[in-house]
Amino acid sequence: MRKLRMLLAVTVVIGACKKHDNPVKSDHYRDVTYRVDARDSFLFVQFSRAQYDNVAKGNLKIDTNFSKPGVYFFKATVLADNNVILYGESRRSGNYGLQIIGPGNVLISSIDSLTLDPANQLHPNIWYASIKANF
Structure with a gap:
């Protein structure tokens, strides 16, 4: 019985905390294009993208892989x-x-150099680069 009351109380609190915001795309957002030149490497890329729903707002990190050479x-x-x-x-x-x-x-912004993390017992050679922009 005590567990049932506790579960009911938690459910009521969670239900009361839900807000129904309707975020609207405004002039506070900007469009960007990411250019990735994957010449001969199996490339892991992480980039920023805005989120507009009630769960998360702001710039989130998105992951992708490029396995074939190309721009x-x-x-x-x-x-x-x-x-x-x-x-x-x-x-x-x-x-x-x-x-x-x-x-x-x-x-x-663009990269001007890459950093090499030399191979060791835990991983092979890793070349990485990160660029930031604020506008």
């Missing part, structure tokens, strides 16, 4: 006045490029 463009809407991050990591080679392009095809 990839993908668009995202991000929350303005917050850091936008584009991160790349390869375990094959440091032969890749990352860029963040803003409205009007203006280059906002």
Whole structure:
């Protein structure tokens, strides 16, 4: 009986805490294009994208992998006045490029060097780079 009361109390509290916000896309968001040049590496990429639902608001990190060489463009809407991050990591080679392009095809940021984390008993060589932009 005590557990039933506790469960009922928790359910009532959770139900009372739910808010019904209706976030609206406004001028506080900006459109960006991420350019990934995956030349010969199996590339793991993490990038920022805005979230508009009741669960999370703001820039969230999204993961993707590029297994074939090529230049990839993908668009995202991000929350303005917050850091936008584009991160790349390869375990094959440091032969890749990352860029963040803003409205009007203006280059906002790009990588100029990669960092090598040398192989050890726990992992192979890892080449990684991270760029940030705030606009």
